[in-house]
Amino acid sequence: MPSAPQRPLFSRGSWPEARRLADVLRQETTGGLLLLVFTVIALVWANVAGDSYEEVRQFHLGPAALHLDLSIEHWAADGLLAIFFFVTGLELKKEFVAGDLRSPRAAALPIAAAVGGMAVPALLFVLVNVLHPDSPEGALVGWATPTATDIAFALGILAVVGSHLPSALRTFLLTLAVVDDLLGITVIAIFYTEQVHWTPLLLALLTLAAFTVAVQRRVRSWWLLVPLALATWALVHASGIHATVAGVLLGLVVPVLRSEEHGGPEAGPGLSEHFEHRWRPLSTGFAVPVFALFSAGVAIGGVSGFTAAVQDPVALGVIAGLVLGKPIGIVGTTWLLARLTRAELDENLRWIDVLGMAMLAGMGFTVSLLIGSLAFGEGTAAGEHVTLGVLVGSLLSAVLAAVVLSRRNRVYRRIEAEERVDADGNGVPDVYER
Structure with missing residues (x-):
């Protein structure tokens, strides 16, 4: 029995995929231009007023009690x-x-x-x-x-x-x-990752599981999903990963x-x-x-x-x-x-x-x-x-x-x-x- 013909590499995709890609390209083009502008600003700032650039970059903010007193x-x-x-x-x-x-x-x-x-x-x-x-x-x-x-x-x-x-x-x-x-x-x-702290990592898995259950039930309420996402992020950060x-x-x-x-x-x-x-x-x-x-x-x-x-x-x-x-x-x-x-x-x-x-x-x-x-x-x-x-x-x-x-x-x-x-x-x- 003859084998099925091999699909050509880079063959034409479906119309929905092409339409979705066009939407992504439009957004990423704007993002790329902004990225270029901010990169040029960073280079000019660091070379013209390097002290102020470092002061702003190393300025710390955030709750120290949660180990989130981080630099900008x-x-x-x-x-x-x-x-x-x-x-x-x-x-x-x-x-x-x-x-x-x-x-x-x-x-x-x-x-x-x-x-x-x-x-x-x-x-x-x-x-x-x-x-x-x-x-x-x-x-x-x-x-x-x-x-x-x-x-x-x-x-x-x-x-x-x-x-x-x-x-x-x-x-x-x-x-x-x-x-x-x-x-x-x-x-x-x-x-x-130099060292993993297992307690916050396990807690992060719990908040991630709660987030997963919520989105699988198609919950869109920001007041529930955003705190769960922030908690997951903070606990992963505290774990060392x-x-x-x-x-x-x-x-x-x-x-x-x-x-x-x-x-x-x-x-x-x-x-x-x-x-x-x-x-x-x-x-x-x-x-x-x-x-x-x-x-x-x-x-x-x-x-x-x-x-x-x-x-x-x-x-x-x-x-x-x-x-x-x-x-x-x-x-x-x-x-x-x-x-x-x-x-x-x-x-x-x-x-x-x-x-x-x-x-x-x-x-x-x-x-x-x-x-x-x-x-x-x-x-x-x-x-x-x-x-x-x-x-x-x-x-x-x-x-x-x-x-x-x-x-x-x-x-x-x-x-x-x-x-x-x-x-x-x-x-x-x-x-x-x-």
């Missing part, structure tokens, strides 16, 4: 980013429960690409710091810094330079970035489909979509930009200071991981999966399209900055160098991806125009040079 920088990284990861958890669950990736075969590609896109950058970081004679002691603790992809920046660039690229590529990048973030927060929980983990867990327990008593799965949007509609603007428009404001401020110290900083093995490892490791890992894994499954690219795509998307995944801004700060601490030379490495690596990845994808975008725009003419009966050839 900590509140941004531990608190606001939990909102970002909550939305990430909602997005990931929706992809695998109701999206085009509910099929294991369809989900295998972005998951494998995300794993490859994390493993190779980490390996390059380690190689650079092992082989470099001036590598500082303890540099290898930052191995996970170049492994993440920033959703807001990547999708923002894609919306600007890739308006005519096939929707399957956009879906691939979005899913890759979401899976990437989930793997990143898993790395943080496992490798950057990074508090952003709570955000992901809270997002993953929210139901995607409607229950039978609420009209069944075809009745309309479920609770997950309701929460995403409410919280994504807060995440992209406030939480992530404010985190960038208090994390990206690095005193460069002129041309000489910048040159010395980017020549540090830690910064070089991050730059190599983002600029080279991401595309090598993603394209290599995708090619290997194609060889093993004997799948072909969709007939409308070329491998240069995959390479452009993989380059765009080298924008590791938000989670990379978070991991770098956890690895090297705040106010240290290595911490500033790793931040600068993230900024330079993300910028180079954005420029290279923009060059490749803008060229491909012109090709697809021309093909789309020719297909419209062909639809009017003007006899355009079926084969185009790409």
Whole structure:
């Protein structure tokens, strides 16, 4: 009996998925622009009035009795980013429960690409710091810094330079970035947790269970859900595990489909979509930009200071991981999966399209900055160098991806125009040079 035909890689997705992706792109484009603005403000502020920047960043507030007397920088990284990861958890669950990736075969590609896109950058970081004679002691603790992809920046660039690229590529990048973030927060929980306090962790599981029961019963009352979510966040923070983990867990327990008593799965949007509609603007428009404001401020110290900083093995490892490791890992894994499954690219795509998307995944801004700060601490030379490495690596990845994808975008725009003419009966050839 002949085997079923292999589904092409990056085949055209469903119309609901394409419509949902367009909505996400519009919101993330705005978030990406805000992220860029706040990053520039942070750099200017740190280099023009560095003392005031540090005073504001290190200003403490919060109830000391609850061990929440944290600096503004900590509140941004531990608190606001939990909102970002909550939305990430909602997005990931929706992809695998109701999206085009509910099929294991369809989900295998972005998951494998995300794993490859994390493993190779980490390996390059380690190689650079092992082989470099001036590598500082303890540099290898930052191995996970170049492994993440920033959703807001990547999708923002894609919306600007890739308006005519096939929707399957956009879906691939979005899913890759979401899976990437989930793997990143898993790395943080496992490798950057120094000590676990079990009592608050067990209590956090109880409040998380109460939150789960409430949302599974489709409760939308903010006066019940918000206190349970805040309690879960505070207890996870007190346990020693990074508090952003709570955000992901809270997002993953929210139901995607409607229950039978609420009209069944075809009745309309479920609770997950309701929460995403409410919280994504807060995440992209406030939480992530404010985190960038208090994390990206690095005193460069002129041309000489910048040159010395980017020549540090830690910064070089991050730059190599983002600029080279991401595309090598993603394209290599995708090619290997194609060889093993004997799948072909969709007939409308070329491998240069995959390479452009993989380059765009080298924008590791938000989670990379978070991991770098956890690895090297705040106010240290290595911490500033790793931040600068993230900024330079993300910028180079954005420029290279923009060059490749803008060229491909012109090709697809021309093909789309020719297909419209062909639809009017003007006899355009079926084969185009790409």
